[in-house]
Amino acid sequence: MGDSFQYIASNRVRFHQELHLRPRRISHYRFLYVESGSGEYRIAEESFQVTAGWLGLLAPGVRENRYFSRESVSYLFVEFQAAARLTEERAVPFPGQEPQRSALIGLLKTIQAEQADAGGCLLAAAVRLMFPEGDQGTQRRLDDRLRKVVRLIEAAPDQNHRISALAETAGLSEPHLRRLFREQMGESPKQFLRRTRMEFARRLMQHEGLRVGEVAHLLGFASVFQFSAQYRQVLGHPPSEDRGTG
Structure with missing residues (x-):
């Protein structure tokens, strides 16, 4: 599922004067979290206000934005490409009462x-x-029980969850869980689990500076050889290409 998204850029921006960026065509999505201040966005002739605490998704299009000088402004953004259109809306706010807000x-x-x-x-x-x-751009509805399992795996990628335990958590038999994964995710639960764990391992090496042996130990592998074999099988190259083996 991660293959559907391509990271572009991210940053935190702070300033104390009015900012006005003229209309320009943007081909990527932007997650935006306004920490302080207020402003206005215009996307394809549709405008909306943002204030402190605004959290949402801005769609591609001709985008113009202005922040007002009445107070200091701080906002966090993450830009990315999506393989399929995520929404027909120009901007999708994420309400403050949603329980997933802090996680996002x-x-x-x-x-x-x-x-x-x-x-x-x-x-x-x-x-x-x-x-x-x-379902990551296909807009198919995931079964609630399957979504529970997916979130559990992604919340703790360092854990090598047993498929039987995941099925029990979802209130499903193992065959039923495997069938749901095949139908709605296009892969088996074992494949999804391994890919999530190996992508997590790659981030640890590339961005946290961990060595191959340290990551193998953190993810609970019995040996570096075992970890490296699975890494190559899932991602197509040895972990040494993403981080020195030390």
Whole structure:
């Protein structure tokens, strides 16, 4: 699912004067979290106000934005490409009462701090939090029990979850869980689990500076050889290409 997203850029911007960026065509999505201040965005002739605490998704299009000088402004953004259209709306706000709001902000801050999202795994999780009914751009509804399992795996990628335990958590038999994964995710639960864990391992090496042996130990592998074999099988190259083996 992470393959559907391509990270472009992220940053935190702070300033104390009015800012007006003239209309320009933007081909990517932007997650925006306004920490302080207020402003106005215009996308394809449709305008909307943003104030402190605004959290949402800006769609591609001819975009113009202005921030007002009445108070200092601070905002966090994460920009990315999506393989399929996520929404028909120009801007999709994420209401303050949503229970997933803090998790979404946490994901955006993590991406911003790392200045990357190799494989788009964190972006996929962020989009899922905003559009829980969608299947990463296909707009198919995920079964609630399957979504519970997916979120559990993505919330703890360092854990090598047993498929039987995941099925029990979802209240399903193992065959039923495997069938749901095949039908709605296009892969088996084992494949999804391995890919999520290996993408997490790659982020640890590329952005946290961990060595191959340290990541193998963190993810619970019995040996570096075992970890490297699975890494190559899932991502198509050895972990040494993403980080020195030390």
